[in-house]
Amino acid sequence: AHRSPAVIIVGSGISGVVAAHRLYINGYRRLRVLEATGRSGGRIRSLAYGKGFIELGAQWIHGPSPNNPVYQLASQYSLLDPEALTKENQEEDGDGHLPLCSISHTNAGKRISQALVANITELYSAWLKQSQNVSKEECDPKSSVGGFIKQKIAEKLTEWDTATADTKLAFLNGLLNHECCISGTHSMDYVALCPYGEYTLLPGLDCTFPGGFESLVTQIKSALPNDTILFNKTVKTIHWNGAFQGSDARIYPVQVQCEDGDMFVADHVIVTVSLGFLKEQASGFLSPPLPVHKAQAIQNLGFGTINKIIMEFKEPFWDPDCITIQLVWEGESPLAQSKINMKQDWVKKIPGFFVLERPEKIGHLLCAFIAGQESEYMETLTDDEVLSSMTALLRQFTGNPNLPPPIRLIRTRWSSEPYTRGSYSHVAVGSSGKDVDNLAEPVPNYGAKPFQVLFAGEATHRTFYSTTHGALLSGRREAERLIARYQELDMLHNKSK
Ligand code: 6YU
Incomplete structure (x- = not known):
């Protein structure tokens, strides 16, 4: 009897699907995944494009090496290119940043010397490493x-000659804007220094999925019976610590109420919705509301926006050997507080472009990332407005006033997505790794009916937050918590017989 608890999983992103899979293969059969949208994958979202795919959400396996569960599964399911599986690739230490084989252009249409780029990039990487290693006691x-x-x-500025100082500052400003995209924040001033080193980088050269990142979710899901996931089923309120009668006349501690009026009773609910959604719902999503330390964790942790602007060009105007094109705005400096005119200046937040892989399948595509408030402003513009801003930007930087505009533009709007409300989490100033653990803690955590509401999702992983592997591990963790609990109950039950 202990093996048949009713478990509801809210959200069919990778953490939810993995939790369902883990429970299912351990014999749990009373499972339901309730998903607000019409698809699985959440922030993993691949769009068929040409003869291939483009990624609107997660793009790379960060640190594809044996200890990365996303990499493990993807290789097991044969979803990766053979190069990604080589030993050299797995051992490469990319320090979490893609190799910046890059060309840097300024807004005056000039190229920046490779020597300056190398010199400043090296300095910046060293500072970033130091920021990950500050001693907690002194912080x-x-x-x-x-x-x-x-x-x-x-400190370094005093050593630079006046002839190059401005360009170096402008280049560093771009690197910090790039860092905002990595951390998913408006400004690196929002990211807490003391816990920064807790985020753990895995070795391996970041790689992509030739059949789309979503192919991983599809594979995991395929082991579940078809009716496990209910789509377009938005959860409105989770009532816990109650006594709700099920159709089997049993009394359950939890009842899940959906927007469409449907009700589901359960012994346990695993909540995998994004931190952005939890922040927006504040106290309304759970009844009774969460204990103070959990509500505070939701409030304190950071959840910012990054978006992608993907453009297809008839002909590439970039050097085919380069993976990135960096943009450097002369006159910008991380040390100056410039007042911005959003309409005119939002594009200045774009640190550069990635040249997307596999052009033979998808055509000649560039992808810009943009973080923060400028990214949220971009979401309010029309496609035509974004396209004309991007065309003007590229003409300015290449110094070619006749550069043909992109033939197609696709951009994301992660902050406007009602069931995500941003991109991913960071440990913000005013919070710490303890908040991540508090967010992950089930309620109640003790007593006769523990673990009524459990929490998974990227933001609940202390060392891999913001990533797909963090999300995956969090889903497994919560499934394992229930599995261990019922094994314990079974043992007690058998002993007493
Ligand atoms: C990675 C990468 N990557 C780019 C962009 C984004 C993200 N990430 P989900 O939200 O997926 O699922 C929840 C579900 O719940 C969802 O389906 C909802 O519809 C549903 N739901 C919500 N409310 C509901 C309700 N009320 N009722 C029912 N259902 C409801 N990760 O590994 N590689 O390249 C990128 C990137 C644009 C937006 C990424 C990347 C993040 C991952 O996508 C994300 O963590 C997981 O997919 C989340 O899965 P989940 O299950 O938790 O939630 C030093 C240092 C520091 C810091 N960070 C460095 C790492 C950088 C991260 N890199 C990102 C880069 C890119 C490009």
Whole structure:
């Protein structure tokens, strides 16, 4: 009897699908996944494009090496290119940043010398490493990664000659804008310095899925019976610590109420919705509301926006050997507080472009990332407005006023997605890794009916937050928590017989 608890999983992103899979293969059969949208995958979202795919959400396996569960599964399911499976690739230490074999253009249409690029990139990487290694004892909890790096820049500035100082500052400004995209934040001044080193980088050269990142979710899901996931089923309120009668006349502690009026009773609910959604719902999503330390974790942790602007060009105008094109705005500096005119200046937040792989399948595509408030502003513009801004930007940077505009543009709007409300989490100034653990803690955590509501999702993983592998591990963790609990109950039950 202990083996048949009713478990509801809210959300069919990778953490939810993995939790369902883990429970299912352990014999749990009373499973339901309730998903608000019409698809699985959540922030993993691949779009068929030409003869291949483009990624609107997660793009790379960060650190594809044996200890990365996304990599493990993807190789097991044969979803990766053979190069991604080589030993050299798995051992490469990319420090979490893609190799910047890059060309850097300024807004005056000039190229920046490779020597300057190499020199500043090296300095910046060293500072970033230092920011990950500050000693916790000496660290002021109010300090930020942005503040730390800016202090290093200010110290170094005194050594630079006036002829190159401005270009170096402008280049560093672009690197910090790029860092905002990696951390999913408006500014690195929002990212807490003391816990920054807790985020763990895995070795391996970041790689992509030739059949789309979503192929991984499809594979995991395929082991589940077809009716396990209910789509277009938005959960409105989770009532817990109650006594709700099921159609089998049993009394359950939890009842899940959907927007469309449907009700489901359960012994346990695993909540995998994004931190952005939880922040927006504040207290309404759970009844009774969450204990203070959990509500505070939701409030304190950071959840920002990054978006992609993907453009197809008839002909590539870039060097085919380069993976990235960096944009450098002369006159911008991380040390200056410039007041921005959003309409005119939002594009200045774009640090550059990635040249998308497999052009023989998808055509000649560039992908820009943009973080923060400028990214959210971009979401309010029409496709035509974004296209004309991007065309003007590229003409300015290449110095070619006749550069043909992209033939197609696709951009994401992660902040406007009602069931995501941003991109991914970071440990913000004013919060710490303890908040991540608090968010992950089930309620109640003790007593006769523990673990009524459990929490998974990328933001609940202390060392791999913001990633697909963090999300995957969090789903497994919560499934395992229930499996261990029922094994214990079975043992007690058998002993007493
Ligand atoms: C990665 C990468 N990547 C780019 C962009 C984004 C993200 N990530 P989900 O939201 O997926 O699922 C929840 C479901 O719940 C969802 O389906 C909802 O519809 C549903 N739901 C919500 N409310 C509901 C309700 N009320 N009722 C019912 N259902 C409801 N990760 O590994 N590689 O390249 C990128 C990138 C644009 C938006 C990414 C990347 C993040 C992952 O996509 C994300 O973590 C997981 O997919 C989340 O899965 P989940 O199940 O938790 O939630 C040093 C240092 C520091 C920091 N970070 C460095 C790492 C950088 C991360 N890199 C990102 C880069 C890109 C390009």
